[in-house]
Amino acid sequence: MDDMYRELILEHYKHPHNAGTLDAPDISHEESNPLCGDRIRIDLSVENDIITDVRFQGRGCAISQASASLLTDELVGKSLHAIQAFTKDDLLDLIGIPLDKNPVRIKCALLSLKTLKTGVYSYLGAQPEAETEDL
Amino acid sequence: MQTLSQFDILAIRREFPILHQESRGKTLAFLDSGASSQKPRRVIDSLETYYRTTNANVHRGVYKLSEEATFAFERARGKVARFVNARSQREVVFVRNTTEAINLVAYSWGSANITAGDTILLSVMEHHSNLVPWQLLAQRTGAKLEYLDIDGDGRLVLDDLDTKLQGAKLVALTQQSNVLGTINPIAEITARAHAAGALVLVDGAQSVPHMPVDVQALDIDFLAFSGHKMCAPTGIGVLWGRRALLDAMPPFLGGGSMIRTVELHTVTFADVPARFEAGTPAIGEAIALGEAIDYLAEIGMDRIHAHEVELTGYALDRLSGVPGLHMYGPPDMANRGGAISFTLEGVHPHDVAALLDGDGIAVRAGHHCCQPLHTLLDVPATTRASFYLYTLPEEIDRLAVGLEKAYTMFA
Numbered sequence: 001m002d003d004m005y006r007e008l009i010l011e012h013y014k015h016p017h018n019a020g021t022l023d024a025p026d027i028s029h030e031e032s033n034p035l036c037g038d039r040i041r042i043d044l045s046v047e048n049d050i051i052t053d054v055r056f057q058g059r060g061c062a063i064s065q066a067s068a069s070l071l072t073d074e075l076v077g078k079s080l081h082a083i084q085a086f087t088k089d090d091l092l093d094l095i096g097i098p099l100d101k102n103p104v105r106i107k108c109a110l111l112s113l114k115t116l117k118t119g120v121y122s123y124l125g126a127q128p129e130a131e132t133e134d135l
Numbered sequence: 136m137q138t139l140s141q142f143d144i145l146a147i148r149r150e151f152p153i154l155h156q157e158s159r160g161k162t163l164a165f166l167d168s169g170a171s172s173q174k175p176r177r178v179i180d181s182l183e184t185y186y187r188t189t190n191a192n193v194h195r196g197v198y199k200l201s202e203e204a205t206f207a208f209e210r211a212r213g214k215v216a217r218f219v220n221a222r223s224q225r226e227v228v229f230v231r232n233t234t235e236a237i238n239l240v241a242y243s244w245g246s247a248n249i250t251a252g253d254t255i256l257l258s259v260m261e262h263h264s265n266l267v268p269w270q271l272l273a274q275r276t277g278a279k280l281e282y283l284d285i286d287g288d289g290r291l292v293l294d295d296l297d298t299k300l301q302g303a304k305l306v307a308l309t310q311q312s313n314v315l316g317t318i319n320p321i322a323e324i325t326a327r328a329h330a331a332g333a334l335v336l337v338d339g340a341q342s343v344p345h346m347p348v349d350v351q352a353l354d355i356d357f358l359a360f361s362g363h364k365m366c367a368p369t370g371i372g373v374l375w376g377r378r379a380l381l382d383a384m385p386p387f388l389g390g391g392s393m394i395r396t397v398e399l400h401t402v403t404f405a406d407v408p409a410r411f412e413a414g415t416p417a418i419g420e421a422i423a424l425g426e427a428i429d430y431l432a433e434i435g436m437d438r439i440h441a442h443e444v445e446l447t448g449y450a451l452d453r454l455s456g457v458p459g460l461h462m463y464g465p466p467d468m469a470n471r472g473g474a475i476s477f478t479l480e481g482v483h484p485h486d487v488a489a490l491l492d493g494d495g496i497a498v499r500a501g502h503h504c505c506q507p508l509h510t511l512l513d514v515p516a517t518t519r520a521s522f523y524l525y526t527l528p529e530e531i532d533r534l535a536v537g538l539e540k541a542y543t544m545f546a
Contacts, residue, residue: 004489005486005489005490005544010544010545013545014545035501036485036500036501036516037501037502037515037516038485059515060483060485061483061484061485061486061489062482062483062486062545063486105485105489108485
């Protein structure tokens with residue numbers, strides 16, 4: 001259990017990276033987890049389909065908020081198509097905690113990815129793939 | 136703790152097989168009885184005995200097994216009636232749970248008696264199960280919902296009760312809040328409601344398992360409660376209602392058992408309680424509820440309540456020493472039961488619950504099906520510890536230590 005709350009997670013929860021909002025984001029999307037009320041909004045600036053800036057704002061447990069902090073650290077310089085290809089397992093690798101046997105908390109971890117992907121898909125006018133809908 | 140030793144919790148705990156296991160490498164401390172209680176061996180045995188020896192459909196067969204099943208099922212109804220001091224066992228309707236009982240009243244009594252402009256008086260501490268059925272009824276009929284407020288200690292504000300009762304046809308209230316632990320003065324509210332011409336439905340999900348509840352002494356009109364929170368299986372619950380009210384109510388679900396005669400275009404309905412028990416009921420579960428009631432009554436509801444009051448008083452005191460902990464609900468044990476909801480500064484309620492789980496302590500985190508109450512408390516969620524007859528003071532100590540650890544970890 002304490003694996004779930006190792007130093008990296010606590011650090012990102014207490015001092016989240018990329019916290020806040022952007023003044024004129026090209027993409028701004030919010031998602032929430034109705035089960036626990038966790039909420040995350042991600043703002044992105046995009047130039048030629050490349051992410052140039054990112055902020056997130058949220059409320060929720062350490063796992064959901066640290067996940068958003070870690071995920072947003074990866075985004076600047078990436079293309080929107082790379083985001084479409086970014087998977088659930090990629091995010092879990094990034095967080096590095098054993099959530100595969102914890103279906104309740106995995107939802108917390110994946111809320112940031114769901115927010116990001118839904119925002120990007122809707123910007124591109126594309127249908128999210130089945131995996132995103134299951135997040 | 137003198138009464139705790141007199142109560143002999145260790146002997147009680149020996150009756151509950153599930154409590155003697157490890158969780159995450161620690162002895163399980165089950166502090167979530169408010170969500171669902173554990174079951175003593177004799178209740179589990181009674182389910183098994185029913186399915187091994189007596190299983191047959193009730194009220195149908197003329198053969199021996201069916202007669203025995205019917206007899207055991209109806210005997211369980213009698214036990215329920217005596218447990219809440221009903222005037223007759225015909226006032227006891229078996230349903231799935233508290234939620235179904237309240238929905239039954241909202242659909243059946245509500246459709247026949249509520250019209251546009253009528254008021255239904257609730258409180259802001261209601262569980263969604265005693266809130267959403269009335270919202271649905273209000274949407275169907277154009278009735279208005281009014282709410283009693285709570286004060287800073289989580290007690291109902293009754294100063295404006297008489298004003299809010301004007302035009303009210305029904306008051307639907309919880310007897311004990313599942314979040315705050317507050318025990319509401321049902322007898323007093325009922326007297327004032329009746330004086331104003333309103334009926335009173337009591338949500339007893341959190342009170343019937345934990346204290347003596349006497350429907351005649353309270354003088355209420357409907358009582359709803361669930362078996363699974365009082366040592367019985369899931370899938371069985373009770374609606375008690377005054378005979379004259381039930382007699383006048385139209386059916387809720389249609390089907391087998393609830394009829395007297397059926398022709399292709401007409402039907403006449405059975406008397407209560409059968410009128411409200413369409414389809415094959417949860418027979419084994421009802422019989423096991425009867426067994427759970429025998430078990431609780433043998434220990435004594437007064438003694439169970441006294442144990443929980445003493446234990447919760449100890450918990451309020453012990454937890455008040457935890458840094459960063461904020462508890463909701465009454466700060467003392469005057470009219471308070473065994474549920475404590477709290478937040479820990481700097482730590483989200485789900486993280487609190489997950490960290491406690493790591494120490495083998497089972498608590499619940501979330502809004503506990505009381506979103507309006509949490510909005511009012513201005514928190515998205517809380518963590519809740521809730522107690523029962525088998526809860527040990529040592530488990531409260533472990534809870535306090537776990538919370539201190541969580542606070543330090545996130546500080």
